[in-house]
Amino acid sequence: MVTDEENVFKALADKSRRQLLDQLREKNGLSLGELCEGHDMSRQAVTKHLVLLEAANLVVAVKRGREKLHYLNPVPINDIYMRWIGKFEQDRVQTLHNLKEALKENDHE
Amino acid sequence: MVTDEENVFKALADKSRRQLLDQLREKNGLSLGELCEGHDMSRQAVTKHLVLLEAANLVVAVKRGREKLHYLNPVPINDIYMRWIGKFEQDRVQTLHNLKEALKENDHE
């Protein structure tokens, strides 16, 4: 089973895909052709990246006539934050303190 | 050039590595051997994952005698949130509104 979380993390792992999200954040509703501009790769490569972004539900695409418009969906990113990053955040200070102590303890030995 | 951000996203992309972080969050300062327990892979595979986590600075390891103890460092996760996820969060509602409008517009055409 491939969870949503897995899809989102995989999708975010690639720089080109993060750039595509940045483009859509800058200007929503871009077509495939427009998204290709400024990328040093083929249209088909971009298509593949978009497929993964759609699988992760980070991008929603709608066909309008002969073009496909892409919209950013920030919800999965929020979910990741809420159910994964948040729990690492919560005890950040405590964890850092522990780390510091552990290093110190190791030092004077 | 490989940025810190790149390293962190790559490190977080793998389920086994996220599980290792979860283990350390549960109990900090685990040795390699302890981290291996509950993983259905060889010790060397775990070592490789830990190398990536250390490269991303998500884990700090210190040698104590013949064992290597691993500590969680939540700072890079916070950084990712601050400088990347945060900006997608900020305009979440607005972006969702735009998306909804775009879909609606497309509908009654």
Place this chain on the structure above:
DNA sequence: TTGACATGCAACCAATTAGTTGCATATAAT
């Protein structure tokens, strides 16, 4: 309807990744 434009699909290729096994080294315990 013919041509141009925007996208989709599939086969293929190279690089990277996740894992393995085998062996070496360093520390602890008897």
Place this chain on the structure above:
DNA sequence: ATTATATGCAACTAATTGGTTGCATGTCAA
């Protein structure tokens, strides 16, 4: 000293990934 434990290093393999090219399909415009 010898043995057991904990980890490190390197070579190899299989699967996945990011990219390519070629061709097909669908839509708009003259």
